[in-house]
Amino acid sequence: MRRSSAPTMKDVAREAGVALGTVSKVFNNAPVGEEYRQRVLEAAKRLGYQVNNYARGLKTNRTYAVAVVLPNIINPFFSVLAQNLCQALTKRGYRMFLSITDFDPEAEQRYIHMAQQNQVDGIIGLTYNPNLQVADKVPFVSFDRYVSPDVPCVASDNFGGGQMAAKKLVELGCQRLLFLRIGSTVAGESDKRRDGFESFCRGAGVEHDTLYLRDSDGLDPFRDFLQAHIHQGRLDYDGIFCCTDVLALEIRNMLSALGVHAPEDVQLIGFDGTAIHMGRAPECSTIVQPIPLLAETCVDILLKEDKSDLPSLICLPVSYAPGGTTQDPV
Amino acid sequence: MRRSSAPTMKDVAREAGVALGTVSKVFNNAPVGEEYRQRVLEAAKRLGYQVNNYARGLKTNRTYAVAVVLPNIINPFFSVLAQNLCQALTKRGYRMFLSITDFDPEAEQRYIHMAQQNQVDGIIGLTYNPNLQVADKVPFVSFDRYVSPDVPCVASDNFGGGQMAAKKLVELGCQRLLFLRIGSTVAGESDKRRDGFESFCRGAGVEHDTLYLRDSDGLDPFRDFLQAHIHQGRLDYDGIFCCTDVLALEIRNMLSALGVHAPEDVQLIGFDGTAIHMGRAPECSTIVQPIPLLAETCVDILLKEDKSDLPSLICLPVSYAPGGTTQDPV
DNA sequence: GCCTTTTTGTGAAACGTATCACGTGCATTT
DNA sequence: AAATGCACGTGATACGTTTCACAAAAAGGC
Numbered sequence: 001m002r003r004s005s006a007p008t009m010k011d012v013a014r015e016a017g018v019a020l021g022t023v024s025k026v027f028n029n030a031p032v033g034e035e036y037r038q039r040v041l042e043a044a045k046r047l048g049y050q051v052n053n054y055a056r057g058l059k060t061n062r063t064y065a066v067a068v069v070l071p072n073i074i075n076p077f078f079s080v081l082a083q084n085l086c087q088a089l090t091k092r093g094y095r096m097f098l099s100i101t102d103f104d105p106e107a108e109q110r111y112i113h114m115a116q117q118n119q120v121d122g123i124i125g126l127t128y129n130p131n132l133q134v135a136d137k138v139p140f141v142s143f144d145r146y147v148s149p150d151v152p153c154v155a156s157d158n159f160g161g162g163q164m165a166a167k168k169l170v171e172l173g174c175q176r177l178l179f180l181r182i183g184s185t186v187a188g189e190s191d192k193r194r195d196g197f198e199s200f201c202r203g204a205g206v207e208h209d210t211l212y213l214r215d216s217d218g219l220d221p222f223r224d225f226l227q228a229h230i231h232q233g234r235l236d237y238d239g240i241f242c243c244t245d246v247l248a249l250e251i252r253n254m255l256s257a258l259g260v261h262a263p264e265d266v267q268l269i270g271f272d273g274t275a276i277h278m279g280r281a282p283e284c285s286t287i288v289q290p291i292p293l294l295a296e297t298c299v300d301i302l303l304k305e306d307k308s309d310l311p312s313l314i315c316l317p318v319s320y321a322p323g324g325t326t327q328d329p330v
Numbered sequence: 331m332r333r334s335s336a337p338t339m340k341d342v343a344r345e346a347g348v349a350l351g352t353v354s355k356v357f358n359n360a361p362v363g364e365e366y367r368q369r370v371l372e373a374a375k376r377l378g379y380q381v382n383n384y385a386r387g388l389k390t391n392r393t394y395a396v397a398v399v400l401p402n403i404i405n406p407f408f409s410v411l412a413q414n415l416c417q418a419l420t421k422r423g424y425r426m427f428l429s430i431t432d433f434d435p436e437a438e439q440r441y442i443h444m445a446q447q448n449q450v451d452g453i454i455g456l457t458y459n460p461n462l463q464v465a466d467k468v469p470f471v472s473f474d475r476y477v478s479p480d481v482p483c484v485a486s487d488n489f490g491g492g493q494m495a496a497k498k499l500v501e502l503g504c505q506r507l508l509f510l511r512i513g514s515t516v517a518g519e520s521d522k523r524r525d526g527f528e529s530f531c532r533g534a535g536v537e538h539d540t541l542y543l544r545d546s547d548g549l550d551p552f553r554d555f556l557q558a559h560i561h562q563g564r565l566d567y568d569g570i571f572c573c574t575d576v577l578a579l580e581i582r583n584m585l586s587a588l589g590v591h592a593p594e595d596v597q598l599i600g601f602d603g604t605a606i607h608m609g610r611a612p613e614c615s616t617i618v619q620p621i622p623l624l625a626e627t628c629v630d631i632l633l634k635e636d637k638s639d640l641p642s643l644i645c646l647p648v649s650y651a652p653g654g655t656t657q658d659p660v
Numbered sequence: 661g662c663c664t665t666t667t668t669g670t671g672a673a674a675c676g677t678a679t680c681a682c683g684t685g686c687a688t689t690t
Numbered sequence: 691a692a693a694t695g696c697a698c699g700t701g702a703t704a705c706g707t708t709t710c711a712c713a714a715a716a717a718g719g720c
Binding site: 348349350351352355361362363366385388389390391 | 667668669670671672674675676677
């Protein structure tokens, strides 16, 4: 095994003619006389010394590693989130150790165990397991999903986003609104998009309907529903809010095939705004989640030393971005 | 610090009334009498014991962690690759520690240093730093880019893919071909797409041109070029091969705006086929990279114990997938 | 039933680091 | 000039494992 020959602090100490403790101090930025510091640094460079983080972690119980548990990173929202988390962690000197669960509750639990076993300094998780066990030994921040009273949850202001979407549609002149959703069976913060939407509609006295599907239903029910609501080439609704940009695009295509076009015949608003954080123009009008801010916040909270007075839910503000599926005033 | 109270093997040994070494054996699946094994397991459960991987790593010099260094994970190709790498690593009991370089050569080097310092068991990197220093202490596999004689490089058969694209276009009846490329200034394996394309064209005696841009040039030169080659609403070329699906889509839109439509007026083929690995239909006809296989191969090679007779370049086969921008025979 | 072989539990040593009580030398004070 | 304080280098110790040489007990052969 080649690695057995890796130089240790002891080697550096011998090479530099100093004590072991002095070498340690140099690499921990503890006060050391300038002459000694130089001697150590030079000896280290000569030997190609690198500190062994496993030994260090063993002594200090700090690993400077954080586990991020996500369903996948193929969905653009998740990949942008993962990238922002990675950057936020790097900025603070932490490494990111990524786990992909593919929405499998067992995998989620397994990864969290593994993460604890691997002695990470914390975990950021977007999980769907309704009865997830999180040992209180390792700091945990949940994204978009309530886990338990002492686990802080970071999410966008989904309720406000739902309201905003409905309000926007009404301002654009829509009179019959439709909310379309497809997603997990497990309730999460993002379900509040619907609540916000309905809340606004009720408050403003606007007619509205809702179609609420689960992933397993597939997209076909949407087509059936829309088809059933087209009479003489006209859709019964003039404003649609989709729970996701991805869904919004699907719906736009679906409607196109049925002869109904956005934004001419119907105003269409999605949710996420991921494209914006990818440096691209959004492909549909959308409620934008502040992904970089969400990531920063997750990391901030996770790494906060004093966890005494943390809110259990942190809601971050969303914004509206026109993207060609609505007829916005200039 | 709460973690200081975590139970250790010594605690388990005391609780179970056995020796320290016996506990260790149980957790390493070494032969231990059934009665003892049970005693230890129960004691461990009672105490909530988990092995400390830092102590273990210190002794064994194995961390079961692999660093993956990528430019980003926003580009769908990279995110699908990252996901497949993660899964391939997980399958083998390894964890993935992800670093994002944003194409910054310095960051690449920094991350690789960091990865070594963190005592990973290996590194898989997609790097653009032409003179990257990789210590031979840590196994390294490069994706798509030649680094040095003793660093194995895994890539798609880019040359073959270029040939395949040209051949396909010719089979579809095209007579004047065009190759469009935009990318890094640093030469990589993917530049062989052009070589393969030109090789086939020359061999078959097909007229062809090439436009070769760098990222910093932006997409405008493409528009200028295409515009200059449209006479009386007709494009001079009847078959276009783009170095990337992303570019192919851009070009299709660009051409549409100029009144030239794929596949009616021009056959368009891209490269990557990422959408297919995301479970979606490809948005353009394309040469598909075998991303899952690429990932598996990277991991296999990285984790191979005997590195003696490794090829320095591993080329994996690509395939063609029609996707609506070519008029393929049924 | 004795000796050999095999199996299996034991406890000490070592991995590479951080830390801490200690010792040395030097500057400051009176 | 002696006493005091300070700054800084020293080296032993401990962190929680794995491993290894050893001992003890069980199994097998004649």
